[in-house]
Structure formats: structure tokens, C-alpha cells
Amino acid sequence: MNIDMIDAAAGRLAGKARKTPLLSSPFLDEIAGRRVLVKSECLQHTGSFKFRGGWAAVSLLDPDTRAKGVIAFSSGNHAQGVAYAAQQHGVPSVIIMPKDAPQLKIDNTRALGAEVVLYDRETEDRREIGAKMSEERGLTLIKPFDDPVVIAGQGTIGLEIAEQAGEMGIEEADVLVPCGGGGMTSGIALALEARAPKMTVRPCEPEGFDDAKRSLLSGKIEYNAHTTGSICDAIMTPSVGDITFPILQRLCGAGIVVSDGECLNAMAQAFLRLKIVIEPGGAAALAAALSHASELTSETVIVVASGGNVDPDMYVRALQGLSV
């Protein structure tokens, strides 16, 4: 994995992915006690950064292989990203999703042309199901994070952060990234290593799913005890990957762990101050910026708001915490 792969992915994504804005508000700066810049990937196609990795992977397949279709397993955002990338390429997609994924993500994935197969997180192994269907139909598996091409696609966020912050004269920053399997986190870290080497990526995780933080401390891949139990469905991954972990280990600063309540508050602040909709997992990094100031060191914090696919009920819960 190197910067050339990320630049190549950026070339394939040009005119296809949105260059999302780097938003800010004096009100958020005041809460965080420093300058806060929010890379708003919730405004990406399909409502999350996952479209980047999906497009990067589907666009690189040779045409005959691509024509047979692709398959993915995902709690929802990768699902939509791959489904939309496949639809835009005119090829079929099969998406394997947990039964307890937000209904909105399941509905959207179907509406983007995918065949959706539901499984039980506690009793079934999605990797097994995916491998079996891939073989039967000649589908190409698009992994959610532990794949160099997908990592390169997500890494294009890092290229844009370096460019957009650079235009503002910012070279040093803590860059907070919601971390599940580490695809986006490692991709951004690789991009910034090359283009903004004074920035430090910090993985952000929900309580009970802090495997990345623990893995960085212990020096080996650690696992989470549970697979459910946070509202941050997008980043409740069992562990980081074999490809992502060494990159995280080489390039990232310490992980930051946030509570569900801190994520709900960050969602509400994004509503009030930035006018963007973010989902619980997508708010983990903003939650870290707003509620864990003592763990940050730079004068500027850049936060990735990674997705906005949240059911209305959960969003109402976030807004009810506001006292306006």
C-alpha cells in the first residue's frame, strides 16, 4: 500500500465522488477550545464515505469479471456504497446485511438495485455466507475494509483534507476518524503521511468497541467482546484487519473512546451548528473533539463526519437532548 494507489483511486473517482466540504462553526470552536474543521462525508453519494471504496473497487475490475456482478457484506453504509457503484456501472450486486441494521439502510440498499440477503449477527458468520454466494454465482467479493483497493478509495478523503486544510494554511492537526475495521482510518493516515505529514490520525471508537485503541496499545490485533450493544452500528466491527492494522500501528496516534451519549450530543451539535445530518457512528469523531478535549494536542482538530444514514427515531432522540 502506498500513496500511488490512493492517487490512482482519486483518478478513477474524479467526477464520480463528491469533494465534500470542510465545514466549521465558531460555536463548535468554542465548545472544543480549538479550531474544529468537519470533513462532511455524510454529504457523499449514498450518505457516507463508503461510496469511495465501493467505486474504487468496482471500477478496477476487468469488464468480464465485473459483468457477473459483485457481492458485499455490511451493516449498511458499505452496502449502499457498493450497490450504487454497481448500479452506476450497470452490473448486479448482492448485499449481505445483518437483520438488525437500520431499516433505512436496508431499504436504501434495495432501492439502489441490490439483492439484499439478511443474516443474524449472533448466530451466523457473514464471511461464510459471502464466500459461498460468491463462488456459486461468480460474484466478486468487495470487502468492507481489509482490501488495498478499498483502503485506497477511502484514502482519497485524506488527499482532500490535506488540500482543503492546506488552502487554509493549516499543516498541523489531530485528524479524528471514526474507526470500525480501519479501512478509512488507514487510508487517510497513508494519504496524510505523504501530503500532510505533520497531521496525526486518531481512531475514534464507541465504548465496548475499542479494539483499535487496545490493539495500538498491545501491539497485536485485539477483539471486541460483543457484536452488538452500541448505537454506533456503522463501526461495531469485531476487530481491525490484517492489512489495516499494520498501517494504523505505524501511523496513528492513540485511540479515543466515546460514549453513546457523547455521539448523540455531537449529532445534535452538527444539526444546530453545521446543518448536516450525521449518524451515531459517523459522529464518533466529532464527539471526541467536543467531549475529549484533554486528549487532543493540536490547535486545530479535523473531524471526519463519516455518514448520515440514521433512522428518524434515533435522530429525534439526539435532538431531544438539546436545550434550546
Add this chain to the structure above:
Amino acid sequence: MNIDMIDAAAGRLAGKARKTPLLSSPFLDEIAGRRVLVKSECLQHTGSFKFRGGWAAVSLLDPDTRAKGVIAFSSGNHAQGVAYAAQQHGVPSVIIMPKDAPQLKIDNTRALGAEVVLYDRETEDRREIGAKMSEERGLTLIKPFDDPVVIAGQGTIGLEIAEQAGEMGIEEADVLVPCGGGGMTSGIALALEARAPKMTVRPCEPEGFDDAKRSLLSGKIEYNAHTTGSICDAIMTPSVGDITFPILQRLCGAGIVVSDGECLNAMAQAFLRLKIVIEPGGAAALAAALSHASELTSETVIVVASGGNVDPDMYVRALQGLSV
């Protein structure tokens, strides 16, 4: 008023206002039966397009005049735009707001450094109050819409629409704009006359506040019977202005009138499909695109989502209409 004034405003706004994204979703295209592009001015500084006009006006004052401070009257978005523009210039601002403006807008205006004076919409004349305070303190009145410099500032949205749509190969479109006093509508119409002459601006108004539509039909400035009674607080203006009306008359297509329910639905669709927060008045144009397809003629409709400063309670009301 001409395009040179808008270009000059764009020069002063460069690096100060955000170039807001033109968002889209296949789900919205399906509802509208045509391509829908959403100019997301809710992502502008202070959460609405009004920052453009505020900055355009404050930045053009001579330094001695500016140092004495500025004054504005507004239901909230112009208030915040002027307050923030003044704060960024390091000069004082006084903002005269109706007592029934959303609490969020009042609080934000104060937090942006303004002195807020509240008045009663039904019994007091805000113009009178404004003129008196301007005189007493040597403040310069920044009008909300009927001022060539403010119109030019809002018109920079039109320059960006022409450029962003042009990059997508789009020359013809209905351009739907929420219309109160007509500052933004006339500014965009002037910009498009010069830069995208095949586009037609259509003012969008709430039921009971359709003075622009009626004025275009009768050929003279018509007034609304009431000053309250819609959830679209941002565009409940008594009439269009003496400067804005001739521009609207020369350049705009027929007005479109939307119901409060259609605006709430548009807010919910923007939440679901675009991940942007829009307020009721800011949703009037999107409501027209989604619910008044039969009144549109072009294959592409460009919608201005003009602001996102909505109280959480009203937003929850919009989301409760969703069946997900």
C-alpha cells in the same frame, strides 16, 4: 443593477463565503420525475445565504462609517448574516428581531456579538425602530433585501449555480428560489441572465404569503393580508421591494405556492436523501420541486435550499411525517 455588481460582490466574498455544494439523490429525482440539483445554502456560514448579502454590504462601507457599526431588522437569517459579517470585521451590530422569531435564531444572533432588540410584528413597525436607532448612534442600516449591494451579494449564488451546473453540462433548468422580499430571487435571476440565460428563475412562496406570484400576475407590487400564519418564518415578508420587483418582473417565470405540509415533507426528504438540515422557509423551493411537478417544464430543476436555522421541535415535527 447589473452583473458587474454581482461579480464585484463575488470578489469581496472570495475566501469568506463558502462555495456551497450542488447536491443530488436518485431518490429525489424519482419523486420529482426529473433531475433535481440542490444548491445547499444551509451549509453557508451562519446557516443561510444571508451571510453573502451581509458580507457584501458590510465589506463595502468606508472604514470610518463601518467602525460606528451596523443595524439590521430580520426574522433571523439576515440578522445572523449581518451580525457575523460585522463581528468578522470587528465592528458592532444592532439587530431588530420579531419577538416570535425562532429562539434559536435569537440566541445565535446574540452569540455572534450583536445587540438584539425585540419588537412585536403585529403592533410595531420595524422600519421605524430601525431608522430611529440608526440616526441616534450613527449606525448604517443594512437592508434585508431592497438594496443593490445586498442583492448583488445574494446574486453570487447564481454565479455558482451557473458554474456548477455548467460543469455538469446543464444549460437549461427551472431554478426554484424561496422568495420573501425577493433579494435572493432577483440577485440569482440577474446572475443567470448573464451566465446561464436558458435557465428560468421561479419564486417559491408559502400559502397566504404569495405576494410575489400575485405581483408578477398583476404587474404591480401586491401585499400579503397577514404577517404571521405560516411555519416559513424566513419568507413571511409583507411584499417584494421597489428595487427587487422590476427585476423579478423582467426575468422570472411564474411563482409557485407551497403548503406548510409540503415544506415539512421536503425537510424530511432532505434529511433522508441529502443529509442536510433545512428550515421550513428554506425548504419552499424543494417542496415545489417534489410536490408541484406539473408546474415545471425543464428536464432539470435546480433548487435553492436557502437556510437551515430551525428549532429542534419543528424539525422533529417534520421527521414524524416520515414512514420509514
